[in-house]
Amino acid sequence: MSATTIDDRQVAELEEKFDPEMRFRRTWPPASTLLKALLIALSCFHYYTAGFGLLRETTHRGVHLAFVLGLIFIVFGFSRKDTDHSRSRTWLAPGGVPLIDWALAIAVAISVMYIPYIFDDMAFRVGNPSTLDVAMGSILLVLLLEATRRSMGWPLPVIAITFIVYSLAGRWFPGLLQHPGQSWSQLINHQYLTSQGIYGVAVGVVATYVFHFVLFGVLATRIGLGQLFLDIASSIAGRYAGGPAKVSVFGSAMFGTLSGSSVANAVTVGSLTIPAMIRVGYRREFAGAVEAASSTGGQITPPVLGAAAFLMVEFLAVPYQTVIAAAVVPAFMHFFGVFMQVHFEAKRFGLRGLTEAEMPRLRESLRQRWATLIPLALLITILVSGRTPYLAAFAGISSCAIVGITTAVRGNRAGNWALMVALHAVLLVLCFGEIRDEWVKLALFAAAVVATPFAMRALGVTGRIGWPVLVEAFETGAKYALAVGAAAAAVGIVIGVVTLTGVGFKLSTIITGAAQAVAGGAASFLPAALADTKALTLLVALVMTGVVCILLGCGIPTTANYIIMVTVAAPTLVLLGVQPLVAHFFVFYYGVLADITPPVALAAYAAAGMAGSDPFKTGNMAFRLGMAKALVPFVFVFSPSLLLVAQGFTWADFVITFTGCVIGVVFLAAALSKFLLVELKPWEQLVCGIAALLMVAPGLVSTLIGIAVAAPVVLRQLAAWRSQRPAAAPST
Numbered sequence: 001m002s003a004t005t006i007d008d009r010q011v012a013e014l015e016e017k018f019d020p021e022m023r024f025r026r027t028w029p030p031a032s033t034l035l036k037a038l039l040i041a042l043s044c045f046h047y048y049t050a051g052f053g054l055l056r057e058t059t060h061r062g063v064h065l066a067f068v069l070g071l072i073f074i075v076f077g078f079s080r081k082d083t084d085h086s087r088s089r090t091w092l093a094p095g096g097v098p099l100i101d102w103a104l105a106i107a108v109a110i111s112v113m114y115i116p117y118i119f120d121d122m123a124f125r126v127g128n129p130s131t132l133d134v135a136m137g138s139i140l141l142v143l144l145l146e147a148t149r150r151s152m153g154w155p156l157p158v159i160a161i162t163f164i165v166y167s168l169a170g171r172w173f174p175g176l177l178q179h180p181g182q183s184w185s186q187l188i189n190h191q192y193l194t195s196q197g198i199y200g201v202a203v204g205v206v207a208t209y210v211f212h213f214v215l216f217g218v219l220a221t222r223i224g225l226g227q228l229f230l231d232i233a234s235s236i237a238g239r240y241a242g243g244p245a246k247v248s249v250f251g252s253a254m255f256g257t258l259s260g261s262s263v264a265n266a267v268t269v270g271s272l273t274i275p276a277m278i279r280v281g282y283r284r285e286f287a288g289a290v291e292a293a294s295s296t297g298g299q300i301t302p303p304v305l306g307a308a309a310f311l312m313v314e315f316l317a318v319p320y321q322t323v324i325a326a327a328v329v330p331a332f333m334h335f336f337g338v339f340m341q342v343h344f345e346a347k348r349f350g351l352r353g354l355t356e357a358e359m360p361r362l363r364e365s366l367r368q369r370w371a372t373l374i375p376l377a378l379l380i381t382i383l384v385s386g387r388t389p390y391l392a393a394f395a396g397i398s399s400c401a402i403v404g405i406t407t408a409v410r411g412n413r414a415g416n417w418a419l420m421v422a423l424h425a426v427l428l429v430l431c432f433g434e435i436r437d438e439w440v441k442l443a444l445f446a447a448a449v450v451a452t453p454f455a456m457r458a459l460g461v462t463g464r465i466g467w468p469v470l471v472e473a474f475e476t477g478a479k480y481a482l483a484v485g486a487a488a489a490a491v492g493i494v495i496g497v498v499t500l501t502g503v504g505f506k507l508s509t510i511i512t513g514a515a516q517a518v519a520g521g522a523a524s525f526l527p528a529a530l531a532d533t534k535a536l537t538l539l540v541a542l543v544m545t546g547v548v549c550i551l552l553g554c555g556i557p558t559t560a561n562y563i564i565m566v567t568v569a570a571p572t573l574v575l576l577g578v579q580p581l582v583a584h585f586f587v588f589y590y591g592v593l594a595d596i597t598p599p600v601a602l603a604a605y606a607a608a609g610m611a612g613s614d615p616f617k618t619g620n621m622a623f624r625l626g627m628a629k630a631l632v633p634f635v636f637v638f639s640p641s642l643l644l645v646a647q648g649f650t651w652a653d654f655v656i657t658f659t660g661c662v663i664g665v666v667f668l669a670a671a672l673s674k675f676l677l678v679e680l681k682p683w684e685q686l687v688c689g690i691a692a693l694l695m696v697a698p699g700l701v702s703t704l705i706g707i708a709v710a711a712p713v714v715l716r717q718l719a720a721w722r723s724q725r726p727a728a729a730p731s732t
Contacts, residue, residue: 223375326644
């Protein structure tokens with residue numbers, strides 16, 4: 001692959017290669033025609049319910065799940081070989097999709113919609129399922145596991161099967177893990193007929209929130225908002241030392257406001273930044289690692305965090321604004337840590353920035369694309385106003401469509417402006433007009449949609465995207481949401497077993513006991529001032545939780561990782577005195593970290609494919625660059641003020657902790673990069689690393705001790721820098 005250019009086709013190939021959720025089967029008519037219609041119908045269903053009212057909970061989740069699981073059997077092949085190789089169009093595989101897959105798609109859809117169909121009798125069936133109930137539930141359970149395997153591989157189904165076996169064979173497990181065990185009928189009853197299993201909160205969140213924001217991200221990218229972010233990032237940071245890498249950090253941070261997928265961020269932003277980094281002299285492994293580490297920040301960057309953020313809203317019963325506010329400072333710390341290592345690396349090797357010819361013209365880019373900021377601004381406004389996230393997504397999606405079809409790429413005529421303003425006025429009335437009658441809202445919306453083509457023709461309006469692109473975005477957005485929908489349902493199995501058997505509390509007891517034993521042993525070797533058994537127990541429990549999060553993340557997506565760990569491990573942290581919001585954020589951050597943690601680091605591998613570098617070395621380098629993300633969760637556990645909205649917040653604690661973190665991250669970056677003002681000696685690296693840990697540790701005393709420890713290194717570096725300065729060429 002060329003190190004200078006990466007086109008859209010190669011980006012799509014890399015995304016498909018390294019993200020199992022994007023490995024779609026090739027189809028032809030009639031399968032492709034029907035598939036496209038179903039995908040668009042799925043997007044339209046969610047778009048409609050977001051703007052005009054959700055259906056009854058069971059019906060809404062049922063329709064969503066029936067579409068998602070049924071489509072998976074059409075979109076994803078039985079195996080990787082089945083997906084990669086074109087099937088001949090025979091009567092056994094019409095349109096390239098085998099008849100057995102059509103049958104499975106229909107069977108899973110029927111089994112899902114059976115629950116809404118019998119909803120009125122549900123009170124009489126829960127606890128006493130009929131033979132048909134058990135049969136339908138069994139079909140759904142088996143086909144759900146197969147759909148999850150097809151869309152994201154074996155790890156998550158294996159975990160779900162393990163929990164199912166535990167539920168059935170509980171009497172044969174040792175010690176605290178032992179329980180009476182359930183029959184298959186009891187298991188199906190709990191998983192299928194109640195809201196504690198497959199139809200639980202995870203599916204509800206995906207059907208109510210996540211799908212809409214995935215669709216918003218696709219549309220925002222189509223209208224050019226992602227490109228505008230990259231142009232802004234290039235203008236801010238491109239001209240300085242190692243400019244392309246700094247553009248990668250800034251660009252990924254801004255692009256992360258649209259997309260919650262690490263792999264999608266890596267291939268989209270990396271298609272432009274990785275070749276540029278290699279061109280100015282960065283090592284291929286480092287170039288790929290910078291993009292991978294930066295891209296994982298997309299899942300922790302407000303306002304559109306990953307799907308886990310919406311789950312957090314439901315689990316904690318807090319407003320989405322609270323989650324956004326809590327995510328701001330830790331996200332800044334992550335990107336700041338990557339940025340400082342990039343800066344030191346550039347200074348160490350004397351890497352140049354972008355030339356004027358290589359940089360985009362920001363004024364021209366803003367003139368062409370500034371209107372693409374309107375959807376994001378509208379989405380954020382509605383989110384912070386206290387209205388529902390799905391209404392915000394409805395407004396954002398609608399605004400993307402309006403901007404796309406009414407603003408010209410070059411020059412905006414009066415007609416374009418008039419139509420865009422008029423359509424946004426209608427949208428604001430729909431969102432803020434307090435119209436109680438759903439049919440009135442729908443009539444107003446329909447009138448605007450029908451009138452728009454005629455108004456465009458009368459005013460001579462041509463937009464940056466056409467109606468076909470809008471339709472394609474609805475199709476693509478639905479495709480992107482299939483895998484996360486299956487994952488949410490599969491994780492519902494895990495949650496169901498936990499609530500059915502009580503294993504969550506048992507595991508919490510085991511983890512707490514192990515942490516106390518380790519902490520007690522460590523306390524005997526430490527000075528009395530440091531031998532705080534309670535703090536040591538919490539520290540050990542945090543380390544154990546973080547390691548398990550990373551190991552789980554090696555095989556399953558961050559959303560599923562978060563749900564499992566919140567169900568199993570978060571209660572342990574709460575028992576040890578950690579606030580629920582803080583415990584959830586700790587699990588969330590370490591789940592995201594798995595995307596850059598070898599041996600299975602999907603974002604790093606995707607970036608390595610673009611850089612032409614060794615995937616394992618790129619993953620190791622990306623983990624090094626993301627060390628701030630690994631340390632900061634420990635900081636906000638011991639000093640919750642860093643999350644801004646945690647209980648007990650004080651400005652004094654925040655300022656001390658934030659300042660210590662910023663200084664500590666700088667010295668940690670210096671230690672890892674072997675450079676501060678000049679190249680560090682080995683002993684200076686060690687001292688900087690120790691000082692950084694002391695500074696990052698919450699508390700004024702530890703920060704001041706860290707500064708004192710680092711002072712000799714700083715003084716030596718200043719002296720060396722001054723002695724080299726006359727001989728050095730001027731640097732930007």
